[in-house]
Structures are given as structure tokens and as C-alpha cells.
Amino acid sequence: MKRFIFNLSLLAVLLASCAPVNLNAPMPAFETGIDSNAWAQIPAGEFYFGQHNEIQTTDAYEVMVTDVTTTQYADFLNAALADGYAKFDGEKIVGFYPGDEYNGIKHEEKIDAGDWLFIPLNDPSQRIKFAGTIFSVQSGYENHPMTMVSWFGAWGYCKYYESRLPTEMEWEKAARGTDERPFPWGEEIQLNNANYYSSRDPYEDMKSFGSRTSPVGFYNGQKYGVYQTLDSASPYGLYDMAGNVWQWTGNIYEGMHYRFLRGGSKDVYDMDLRVWVRNNATPTYVSPGVGFRCVK
Amino acid sequence: MQFVKDRFNYLFNSTKGLILVAIAMIGLVTAAWGMLSGPMAEIGVRDWVIRIFGMDLIQAEREGRIVILYHAIAMAVIAIETYMLTGLLKMKSFFKTAINLFITVGYMLTLVFGMGFAYFGHNWAFHGLYITGLSLIFFAGILLCVALYPWDKAYHVADQEHARLKSGVDLERVAFFAAAVTTVLSALFGAVPGSYFGNGFEVFLAENIIRYPEKTTMEYSVIGHLHIMLALIAIMLTLIIGRWLNFKGLWQKVAMPLMILGTIVLNLGVWGVVTPLEPIAHMVIYVGATPSMLAALFLLIWSWNKLIKDGTAHLAKPNFLQKLKALVQDPLKFGPTWQMLFMNFTTSGIGIFMAVKLDEIFRVWPAREERIELTGHWHALSAIIATIILMYYGDMLGLKGKVRQLYGWSIIIFSDIALAGVTVFEMKRLFISEAEQQPLVNGLMYTMDFGLGMLLLLLAIVMVWRLVDLFKPKGRWTEEAAQELSEEAAK
Numbered sequence: 103m104k105r106f107i108f109n110l111s112l113l114a115v116l117l118a119s120c121a122p123v124n125l126n127a128p129m130p131a132f133e134t135g136i137d138s139n140a141w142a143q144i145p146a147g148e149f150y151f152g153q154h155n156e157i158q159t160t161d162a163y164e165v166m167v168t169d170v171t172t173t174q175y176a177d178f179l180n181a182a183l184a185d186g187y188a189k190f191d192g193e194k195i196v197g198f199y200p201g202d203e204y205n206g207i208k209h210e211e212k213i214d215a216g217d218w219l220f221i222p223l224n225d226p227s228q229r230i231k232f233a234g235t236i237f238s239v240q241s242g243y244e245n246h247p248m249t250m251v252s253w254f255g256a257w258g259y260c261k262y263y264e265s266r267l268p269t270e271m272e273w274e275k276a277a278r279g280t281d282e283r284p285f286p287w288g289e290e291i292q293l294n295n296a297n298y299y300s301s302r303d304p305y306e307d308m309k310s311f312g313s314r315t316s317p318v319g320f321y322n323g324q325k326y327g328v329y330q331t332l333d334s335a336s337p338y339g340l341y342d343m344a345g346n347v348w349q350w351t352g353n354i355y356e357g358m359h360y361r362f363l364r365g366g367s368k369d370v371y372d373m374d375l376r377v378w379v380r381n382n383a384t385p386t387y388v389s390p391g392v393g394f395r396c397v398k
Numbered sequence: 399m400q401f402v403k404d405r406f407n408y409l410f411n412s413t414k415g416l417i418l419v420a421i422a423m424i425g426l427v428t429a430a431w432g433m434l435s436g437p438m439a440e441i442g443v444r445d446w447v448i449r450i451f452g453m454d455l456i457q458a459e460r461e462g463r464i465v466i467l468y469h470a471i472a473m474a475v476i477a478i479e480t481y482m483l484t485g486l487l488k489m490k491s492f493f494k495t496a497i498n499l500f501i502t503v504g505y506m507l508t509l510v511f512g513m514g515f516a517y518f519g520h521n522w523a524f525h526g527l528y529i530t531g532l533s534l535i536f537f538a539g540i541l542l543c544v545a546l547y548p549w550d551k552a553y554h555v556a557d558q559e560h561a562r563l564k565s566g567v568d569l570e571r572v573a574f575f576a577a578a579v580t581t582v583l584s585a586l587f588g589a590v591p592g593s594y595f596g597n598g599f600e601v602f603l604a605e606n607i608i609r610y611p612e613k614t615t616m617e618y619s620v621i622g623h624l625h626i627m628l629a630l631i632a633i634m635l636t637l638i639i640g641r642w643l644n645f646k647g648l649w650q651k652v653a654m655p656l657m658i659l660g661t662i663v664l665n666l667g668v669w670g671v672v673t674p675l676e677p678i679a680h681m682v683i684y685v686g687a688t689p690s691m692l693a694a695l696f697l698l699i700w701s702w703n704k705l706i707k708d709g710t711a712h713l714a715k716p717n718f719l720q721k722l723k724a725l726v727q728d729p730l731k732f733g734p735t736w737q738m739l740f741m742n743f744t745t746s747g748i749g750i751f752m753a754v755k756l757d758e759i760f761r762v763w764p765a766r767e768e769r770i771e772l773t774g775h776w777h778a779l780s781a782i783i784a785t786i787i788l789m790y791y792g793d794m795l796g797l798k799g800k801v802r803q804l805y806g807w808s809i810i811i812f813s814d815i816a817l818a819g820v821t822v823f824e825m826k827r828l829f830i831s832e833a834e835q836q837p838l839v840n841g842l843m844y845t846m847d848f849g850l851g852m853l854l855l856l857l858a859i860v861m862v863w864r865l866v867d868l869f870k871p872k873g874r875w876t877e878e879a880a881q882e883l884s885e886e887a888a889k
Contacts, residue, residue: 209611227832227833370766376457
């Protein structure tokens with residue numbers, strides 16, 4: 103009998119592991135009240151950069167208060183497609199990128215001038231759909247961060263609106279301000295500070311689809327139903343600078359084709375939400391956990 | 399008073415007692431600190447542990463804490479291997495006493511004060527004692543090299559069944575000596591950058607900088623150090639298992655020169671990463687790893703052959719099933735080499751696959767995915783080393799009958815279940831997308847936690863049993879106090 107129960111439990115775990123995931127499972131719709139078109143001013147000056155608080159300086163710049171949303175990206179695609187800035191290439195949208203200098207360093211890959219992937223359209227995780235004439239956003243995701251977008255797609259968006267991706271220093275200063283805090287809001291992290299792995303937010307179900315993105319600016323101190331968030335803005339009033347989605351940054355480093363990501367995401371533990379943590383990927387990488395914002 | 403004195407004498411003055419203390423220390427640290435990450439953090443146990451123990455965890459110092467935690471556990475493992483060495487090999491009693499004394503004080507200082515410094519506020523006196531502990535272990539290592547000196551005629555062998563030079567120099571002892579000397583040198587390879595980066599707690603984890611094309615000499619040194627130390631712990635353990643099983647004959651005669659060659663070349667390759675030879679260092683490492691792994695394979699072939707022969711000696715013409723039964727009838731003798739074979743699926747195989755497909759597959763994934771493979775495969779190797787030690791310890795305890803079967807098979811099955819789960823987890827991106835992975839991740843987490851949890855439970859049962867035994871006037875400890883490993887190695 104004991105052996106039967108053990109085997110049955112083992113079988114149940116195995117079957118549960120193979121269960122299909124409903125990528126379009128219903129999700130709560132909350133308005134955060136945060137304007138995704140707003141920009142914050144970052145003053146010129148020194149700040150603490152990196153885990154070991156190296157003093158660095160930036161010029162003044164403006165940065166988006168939230169990540170670029172799916173609605174904003176769909177609007178961009180409609181405009182960019184109309185004037186030839188972006189185009190279809192089979193089941194994906196591509197755009198021109200002028201290429202990078204190639205140094206022939208070990209593991210470095212050539213990024214030549216040409217058309218590069220902005221977004222794939224045939225991936226089930228893509229929330230932007232093309233319905234014959236225009237791009238639209240899957241219902242419920244309108245105020246969520248744009249994901250499934252490559253570095254080129256993020257670079258192209260910012261460039262189209264006469265802005266650019268933040269450098270790693272600009273990103274970190276915007277997230278951290280001028281003190282030594284590890285998180286945009288302060289010293290420690292609690293479950294309702296940010297959307298991260300197993301943070302028990304209303305958008306996740308760890309038994310089935312796992313973590314999902316939350317609307318931009320969700321962690322602003324509001325109560326959504328029974329879920330109370332903590333106001334987790336950065337010192338300059340930016341939201342989602344820790345968790346929700348990794349954010350592409352603009353640096354192109356000599357000898358490597360990788361692009362760097364900051365901020366952690368819904369898919370990682372709290373340690374990766376510390377402001378100095380770096381991630382990187384090839385510029386064509388797309389993921390349901392990667393988005394971006396622009397600076398100018 | 400005599401009660402305490404007798405127990406203290408057993409625990410700190412006998413090989414088996416010293417090994418028991420070190421295993422218990424590792425078990426306690428693993429149980430407590432295992433609650434600070436992964437699923438335990440997810441369900442809130444981490445916060446509870448931090449509160450109960452009054453830990454002081456500063457976010458910016460996480461990497462530094464982890465480096466000290468790894469060292470605290472690794473030093474206890476190195477102490478266990480050293481006790482096994484001093485118990486198994488011939489050496490002057492002065493050296494045996496001195497080595498065991500220095501390494502015991504050393505690892506205890508390292509573990510207690512290192513963890514105290516890292517997790518309970520920065521008491522710099524604790525940091526000093528932590529460094530003192532590491533220094534004592536280093537000194538014990540130097541003494542061990544002197545004690546093992548294989549060209550001393552007192553250690554020459556005449557037995558034709560053992561690998562030896564014409565002059566009588568014992569090649570197995572040379573292999574131990576080579577591993578000990580290179581371990582001491584490779585410790586320096588970590589001590590120098592350790593002092594450089596540790597001065598102010600400005601440390602990093604190697605897996606986080608793996609993709610940077612330009613690394614400083616100190617960064618290369620750290621990466622080389624962590625790889626070679628784990629490899630040397632594995633090499634030393636392979637030699638220990640060979641001595642325990644009394645590895646001899648043709649296979650041993652071929653294996654020992656290979657092990658010596660592999661150990662030296664592997665180290666030269668790793669040290670080469672901080673020299674202008676860095677571009678070819680990896681090739682040298684592969685060249686060194688191959689004979690070392692071949693030597694381990696020869697130990698496996700010899701030991702399995704022996705187990706089959708011994709187990710079927712009473713049969714005139716044993717069939718396949720009878721041979722198989724003979725092979726697996728003693729899990730504590732079969733297990734160590736089986737785990738070495740299993741390691742090829744969880745560690746070496748993954749490592750080679752990654753090296754071959756690095757740019758094509760793994761470097762297409764984000765760095766955090768690659769980090770999972772990197773940390774996963776060496777955690778798996780560490781766990782395999784731990785299980786092999788536990789199997790040898792089970793044999794040392796003199797476990798017999800059903801208890802021996804239960805203990806041995808539990809270690810093999812539970813650890814292999816957990817490690818198989820880890821391996822699939824590491825490689826999951828090959829066959830499932832990020833968006834669809836959660837049910838699989840959950841299943842794998844249950845598998846890993848079940849395997850590791852049961853293994854820790856088994857260890858806890860053994861430790862409680864040993865603790866209870868210590869209170870008995872004529873407990874097992876009284877016999878073990880006078881026993882020595884060299885007398886018990888297979889004849």
C-alpha cells in the first residue's frame with residue numbers, strides 16, 4: 103500500500119510537470135493611474151555606481167517614468183510600418199540597424215548593417231497582434247510593459263521618437279538616486295515592493311503559468327482589490343526599476359555583441375532586483391520578461 | 399570529568415571521531431543555511447531564520463557572504479579528506495598529530511568565525527580569526543606535503559601488485575603527493591586575489607563575469623582557483639577511495655601515472671590562465687583532465703570487476719544476472735564508483751556539451767540562464783563528492799546487513815534523483831520556453847527538494863544516533879577511538 107501511494111505521488115508529480123500552460127489565462131485588469139507618457143528629469147552630477155559604490159557622473163537627462171507599454175509599442179509599429187521605418191519579414195517585424203564595429207574577439211559575433219529583428223509575431227507570448235491592417239494589443243495587456251522585443255526593437259523605438267536607450271550608468275542613477283540604496287525604494291525588499299519570482303502578486307500563479315507582467319506603475323502604494331502595494335518609486339519617481347521586466351540598456355562594448363539588461367524581472371529572485379545587478383543577452387533575444395524604456 | 403575527557407579524546411584525537419565532528423559541522427551549516435535560499439526563501443522560512451538567529455544581511459554583501467560560506471564548508475571537507483589521508487597512509491606519528499591538530503583548529507576557526515563575520519555583523523576580530531583558520535589549514539597542507547614525501551625509503555613498496563618505480567617509489571603515494579602539493583599551490587592562487595578583493599568586502603562571483611571579454615589577472619585567478627580546488631578535492635577523493643578499496647594490479651599500475659600526469663597538467667593549465675598563455679590554457683586543462691578521468695575510469699573498472707569476482711567466487715559459471723547482483727550487493731562498495739560514473743551525466747557531460755555548443759546554444763541564452771548551468775554543474779559535483787564521503791563514512795561505521803543496504807541505497811537513490819532533477823533543470827531551455835516552463839520547474843523542484851531533503855534527513859538520523867551513542871559508556875565510539883583506517887582498508 104505504501105509503495106502504491108509513493109508511486110501514485112510520483113506519477114502525479116510527473117503528470118503535473120507535463121501539464122500544458124494556458125498563456126492566455128484570464129488576468130485581473132487594474133488601472134494604476136501612472137502616466138506612461140510622463141518623463142522624469144535627472145539632474146547632472148555624481149552618484150554611486152555599482153555594488154561597490156564607485157563615484158561616477160552623468161550629464162542631465164530625461165527618462166521615461168515607466169517602461170514602454172504594449173499600447174505605445176503598437177502605436178509605434180503602426181506609424182513605423184506606414185513610413186517604412188519597420189517592415190514585415192515573414193512572421194516578424196524588422197528594421198534597419200547600422201551595425202557595430204567588429205573586433206574579432208573570442209565569442210564576439212558580427213552585427214552588420216542591415217535589417218534586424220524588432221519583434222516576432224508568431225510567438226505565443228507576443229501580446230501585439232497584426233490584424234490585417236493595424237497592430238493592436240491583446241485585451242488586458244494594454245498597460246503592461248512591452249515584452250518579446252529585441253534590443254534592436256527597443257533601440258528602433260527610442261530612435262523613432264528622437265530618444266535613445268539609457269546607458270547602464272544613466273539607468274542606474276535613475277533607479278538609485280544619489281545614495282547607496284540597493285533597491286529603488288530603499289534598503290530592503292518586501293513581497294509587495296515589486297513583481298518578482300514567487301512574490302505572490304495578483305498576476306502570478308506558481309502552480310500553472312508562473313509569473314506574469316504587472317501593469318506599469320503597479321507598485322505605487324495603491325490597493326488593488328485585496329492586494330496592497332508599497333509605493334516603490336525610485337528617488338526620481340520612476341516605477342518598475344526593480345522587477346516586472348528586465349530593461350535593455352544602450353551601451354555597446356568593444357569586443358562583445360551582448361547587450362546589457364538591468365532591473366531584474368518577474369522571473370528572478372529578489373537578489374537580482376538589486377540596482378547594480380547586470381544581465382546580458384544577444385541583441386536578437388526576446389523574452390516575456392524583457393522590456394525597455396527610453397531616455398533623452 | 400572523565401566522561402567529558404573520554405568523549406573529547408575520541409572526537410578530537412581519533413580519525414573516526416574527527417571525521418564525525420567535521421561531518422556534523424557541515425550538516426549543521428547545510429541545514430541552517432540551506433533555509434536562506436530557493437524554495438525555503440519562497441515560503442518565508444528564510445525571513446524566519448534570519449529573525450530567529452539575528453542575522454545581519456546587508457544586500458551589497460551577499461556575494462561576500464556566499465564566498466565565506468563556500469570556504470567554510472570546503473575547509474571542513476578538506477579536513478575530512480586530510481583525516482582520511484593521515485589515517486590511511488603511512489607517515490610519522492608527529493606529522494599525523496600535527497597535521498590533524500592544525501587542520502582541525504583551522505577549519506573550526508574558519509567555519510565558526512567566518513560565518514560569524516559574514517552573517518552576524520562585521521566583527522573584524524572574527525574576520526581575523528577566519529583568516530587565521532585558513533592560514534592554519536594552509537600550514538597543515540604544507541606539513542602534509544612534507545609527510546607524504548614519496549622518495550623517503552621508509553615509504554617505498556616492494557609489492558609487485560602496486561604501481562611503483564624500479565627504485566621502489568610508490569606511485570600511488572606520488573599521486574597523493576602531487577595532489578597535495580598542487581592543492582597548496584592552488585590555495586595560494588586563491589589567497590592572493592582573495593586578499594585583494596576581500597579587502598573591503600569588494601568581491602564578485604565568477605559566474606557573474608563569465609561573458610566579459612576582458613578580465614583582470616586577479617579575476618582570472620579567482621576563476622581558476624575555484625575550478626582547480628574542486629577538481630583537486632575530487633582527485634584526492636578518488637585516490638582515497640582507491641586506497642580504501644586497496645586498488646592494485648594492472649589497472650592501478652596504469653592509473654597512477656595517469657593520475658600524476660593529469661593532476662600536474664591540469665594545474666599547469668589552470669595556473670596558465672593568469673599568464674600570456676591564457677589563450678591555450680583551456681586546451682592544456684582538457685589535456686590534463688583526460689588522464690585524470692581515465693585514471694578514475696580504471697579504478698571503476700577494477701573495483702566493479704573485483705566486486706563481481708568476489709561476489710560470484712562460489713559459482714562455477716555465473717550468468718549476467720548473478721554478476722549484476724554481485725556488483726550491487728554492497729551499496730557502500732559499489733556506490734562511490736557508481737557516483738563517479740553518474741558524475742559524467744551531471745557534471746562532466748554537461749560541461750563538455752556546454753563547451754562544444756557554447757556559442758551555438760548557451761551564449762544565445764541570457765547570461766542568467768548560463769549562470770544556472772555554471773552554478774548547477776559544480777553544485778552537483780560538490781554534492782557527489784559529499785555522497786562519496788558519506789558512503790566511505792558508512793563503511794567506517796561498520797554498518798552491516800539491512801542498515802548498510804538502507805543507508806547505502808538511500809544515499810545513491812536520493813542523491814541521484816536530486817541530481818537528475820538539477821541536470822534537467824539546467825538544460826530545460828533546450829526543450830521548453832520560458833513562458834511554458836512553470837509546471838516543469840515545479841516538478842523538478844519537488845524532485846530536487848525530495849532527494850536532498852531525504853538525504854539530509856538520513857544524515858540527521860545518523861548524527862542523532864552518533865550523539866546518543868556518545869552518552870553510552872560502552873558505545874560504538876569506544877571501539878572507534880582505537881581503530882585506524884589503514885587497518886581497515888580492503889586487503
